[in-house]
Amino acid sequence: MLSPEENELVTRTGAGTPMGEVMRRYWMPAALAWELPEPDCPPIRVKLLGEKLVAFRDTEGRVGLIDEFCAHRRASLFLGRNEEGGLRCVYHGWKYDTKGSCLDMPNEPQETNFKHAVRLKAYPTAEMGGLIWAYMGPPEKVPPLPKFEWTQVPENYRHLSKMWQECNWLQALEGAIDNAHAGFLHRALTDKTTRAGLRGYWENSQTPRLDVHLTDYGFMYTATRALPGRQNYVRAYQYVMPFHQFFPSQIAHSGSAAKLKKPTVRGHMFVPMDDENCMVYNWTYTFAEQPLTEADSEQLARHIGSAPEELAADFRKLRNRDNDWLIDRQVQKTETYTGIEGITTQDHAIQESMGPIVDRSRERLGSTDKAIVAARRLLLQAAQTVREGGDPPGIDTSYYSIRAVERVLPDGADCLEALKAEVNPAGR
Ligand code: FES
Ligand SMILES: [Fe+2]
Structure with a gap:
């Protein structure tokens, strides 16, 4: 038996909750590797610890796990075009790489360089054992890969x-x-x-x-x-x-x-x-x-x-x-x-x-x-x-x-x- 407070504590895993902070210290499965079968294949939705994300495999085969919603006006990148090294939002064409950096902003004048100021949340991933693993914790605390x-x-x-x-x-x-x-x-x-x-x-x-x-x-x-x-x-x-x-x-x-x-x-x-x-x-x-x-x-x-x-x-x-x-x-x-x-x-x-x-x-x-x-x-x-x-x-x-x-x-x-x-x- 747990007290109602303990029950809350062990079951809630959103960002900032005590158990959420524990979970964010481990590598976690985000998807089966075959869900992203080849470079530039369609992105998939991933929900982890209450966060809505999309995973995609870029032209080089690297896997990105980024915020599902575009930094511009929050359209879902699940609908995006996965092309030439990044995932492009189909609302106004903003494009992101696997690290969440904005590569292109075709609806803004070139000279503003606004794209360098924009970054989406992105988590490190690793592919091992037929799975794509994600790490959502502090960057300085990445644990060894789960080599079961x-x-x-x-x-x-x-x-x-x-x-x-x-x-x-x-x-x-x-x-x-x-x-x-x-x-x-x-x-x-x-x-x-x-x-x-x-x-x-x-x-x-x-x-x-x-x-x-x-x-x-x-x-x-x-x-x-x-x-x-x-x-x-x-x-x-x-x-x-x-x-x-x-x-x-x-x-x-x-x-x-x-x-x-x-x-x-x-x-x-x-x-x-x-x-x-x-x-x-x-x-x-x-x-x-x-x-x-x-x-x-x-x-x-x-x-x-x-x-x-x-x-x-x-x-x-x-x-x-x-x-x-x-x-x-x-x-x-x-x-x-x-x-x-x-x-x-x-x-x-x-x-x-x-x-x-x-x-x-x-x-x-x-x-x-x-x-x-x-x-x-x-x-x-x-x-x-x-x-x-x-x-x-x-x-x-x-x-x-x-x-x-x-x-x-x-x-x-x-x-x-x-x-x-x-x-x-x-x-x-
Ligand atoms: S909402 Fe994505 S480019 Fe505008
Ligand atoms: Fe069982």
Whole structure:
């Protein structure tokens, strides 16, 4: 439970808010790289931390992320012409480069040189791991690039997607670090269904034991479920500040995830668009010798609910709160716990159902909410640290090699000791 004031503090990310200032200290995904497929391609709208921006790829292939609205009389540059090294407003022809400098002002007399006095807000970008990343913080505080293992593998070992979630970013993140829900919300009721759902070890215990191990980037947490025969099913997750979650997928459970035979690590990033919407980036990579095949990618998209036919052009789900996520009550009776298609759509549905910003002063938290409590504490501490002029956790490189793993371990085994080498192969 949080006080109403704390709830405001952790959920609001506009410029000048305490959490907004924390968020602005990290590289954040702004778009999938394929949304800007080639030089001089059409610009795209990007909403980040309550700011309306446009991204474009100039003639040289450089990516600009600038204020959506022209400095002259605020027309949207989304309608602009992307040509010859800059984005040109189609109202009166003012043109901007990727740094926001005004290059041309054809409706003003040449001799005034007015264009040199005009600059649009522009943020640095970087392209890595199939994504365009943006940094919106103080120029002297740019952190190292987010070289997670999944951003460094060759493209065909990775699957990426994104989906617009219509609620506050923290609600979405909390769903991801809440392990106990998976055995309910995502459950398939039968092996016979072809619908997205989890089976297997998930069903063994509905009350996993959670252990949180704080690190300098956030925390690793383990969820332990007792199996028959004095064994435990242990899942080790990672939370990297401020919005990254890693989860393991290496054991072939029954259910729709089982169709992908390769060991993978998966995760999400919950990036605030504004206080009532976030863009969820979903990533999967394999550390098997063979890359992901086309069929693997299709299976992943179906399992997640991010296949092209599930999303509108702006990445809003076709199954959304306006149509009750197309819940099928017959399917809910006989095939899956929710009757909603797609694992990630199930997450979105339940989190969106809570309203745009859940009132955390009215919660009743239990023992399986331990990781959520730990994340809130870290975020509140980070807000305090940044407000006092310090650096938040997770901006140095200690998270670069971490993984999420799942194993069956004998009863009484020291999980942390048993998994240490695997959750951080570089041993940092
Ligand atoms: S509003 Fe853009 S050039 Fe006039
Ligand atoms: Fe979930």
